[in-house]
Amino acid sequence: MKPAPFTYYCPDTLDEAVRLLHEHGDDGKILAGGQSLMPLMSLRLARPAVIVDMNRVPGLDRIAVNGDGGLSIGAMTRQRAIERDAALAERNPLLAAAVPLIGHFQIRNRGTVGGSLVHADPASELPAVSVTLGADFVLASAAGERVVSAEDFYLGYMATACEANEVLTEVRVPAWKAGRLWAIDEVARRKGDFAMAGVALWVDMDGGACADARITLFGVGGKPVRVEKAEQHLKGAALDDATLKEVERIVFEELEPDSDIHASALYRKEVGGVLTRRALGAAAARGTEAA
Numbered sequence: 001m002k003p004a005p006f007t008y009y010c011p012d013t014l015d016e017a018v019r020l021l022h023e024h025g026d027d028g029k030i031l032a033g034g035q036s037l038m039p040l041m042s043l044r045l046a047r048p049a050v051i052v053d054m055n056r057v058p059g060l061d062r063i064a065v066n067g068d069g070g071l072s073i074g075a076m077t078r079q080r081a082i083e084r085d086a087a088l089a090e091r092n093p094l095l096a097a098a099v100p101l102i103g104h105f106q107i108r109n110r111g112t113v114g115g116s117l118v119h120a121d122p123a124s125e126l127p128a129v130s131v132t133l134g135a136d137f138v139l140a141s142a143a144g145e146r147v148v149s150a151e152d153f154y155l156g157y158m159a160t161a162c163e164a165n166e167v168l169t170e171v172r173v174p175a176w177k178a179g180r181l182w183a184i185d186e187v188a189r190r191k192g193d194f195a196m197a198g199v200a201l202w203v204d205m206d207g208g209a210c211a212d213a214r215i216t217l218f219g220v221g222g223k224p225v226r227v228e229k230a231e232q233h234l235k236g237a238a239l240d241d242a243t244l245k246e247v248e249r250i251v252f253e254e255l256e257p258d259s260d261i262h263a264s265a266l267y268r269k270e271v272g273g274v275l276t277r278r279a280l281g282a283a284a285a286r287g288t289e290a291a
């Protein structure tokens with residue numbers, strides 16, 4: 001099918017884009033890489049009256065290192081640009097490892113970081129990774145700028161704090177701690193498919209014990225699911241078999257996924273627990289290799 005008729009704007013500046021969104025309110029929709037929006041429009045599951053194409057707006061595809069070692073990533077940065085940035089992989093290995101799990105390279109060539117974050121498919125990798133990393137999102141509108149944490153950004157099934165008149169312009173990722181252990185893993189029916197369940201996590205160790213940890217699962221709820229009970233259990237513990245098995249149990253207990261045509265709720269709970277245990281094992285192995 002073809003999209004329903006719409007008016008197309010291709011602004012040259014962020015100010016103009018923001019003005020157009022302000023003018024058209026709920027009728028307007030931003031076009032970034034088009035990898036999610038265009039299929040939805042072609043299937044007429046989305047029928048925006050106005051499209052505001054961000055592809056000519058300069059300055060939104062920059063990856064910069066902040067003074068504190070954190071990253072500032074423009075919302076229009078292609079997913080593939082992250083994947084190909086060797087320096088970024090040094091600065092944030094978890095983010096670098098997440099991107100190749102997104103669809104296929106043709107999709108990542110066009111798909112943007114901001115598009116994935118705002119589209120907010122609960123099975124997407126980047127929303128969960130941004131929660132795990134404690135990222136902040138910068139939203140611009142005619143009223144100015146505001147900053148929302150990734151954790152507050154995701155409200156429910158494909159629902160975010162981004163209003164119809166706002167543009168996500170930048171993602172701020174805190175500096176990566178030296179020696180941090182990490183892993184990301186997922187189960188999908190075929191390579192490139194959306195995950196049926198996945199996990200992104202990091203662990204900071206102090207000697208042989210966990211000092212701090214973040215665990216976020218995706219594909220197991222309406223939005224990224226941070227499992228704070230499991231994080232608490234890890235604190236002060238060694239990453240041994242007993243700890244990992246208990247974390248698996250906690251994750252299983254905490255998850256409340258829905259069943260759908262891809263997998264039952266019980267399957268997702270079980271896979272969520274097992275993936276978390278395995279990912280912690282992989283993170284621990286990284287620590288052993290580095291020692």
Ligand SMILES: Cc1cc2nc3c(=O)[nH]c(=O)nc-3n(C[C@H](O)[C@H](O)[C@H](O)COP(=O)(O)OP(=O)(O)OC[C@H]3O[C@@H](n4cnc5c(N)ncnc54)[C@H](O)[C@@H]3O)c2cc1C
Binds near residue numbers: 035038103194
């Ligand atoms: C076959 C296939 C497989 C895929 N597999 C995966 C996968 O495994 N994992 C995964 O995470 N994704 C997957 N995707 C989706 C892909 O990552 C998309 O690129 C992404 O979801 C949307 O990014 P985009 O830049 O294409 O955004 P678009 O499609 O252009 O926009 C998506 C939505 O976000 C809004 N938006 C975009 N940018 C902004 C902004 N800066 N500010 C405010 N709103 C904005 C748009 O208005 C629209 O509502 C897949 C897509 C396809 C077609």
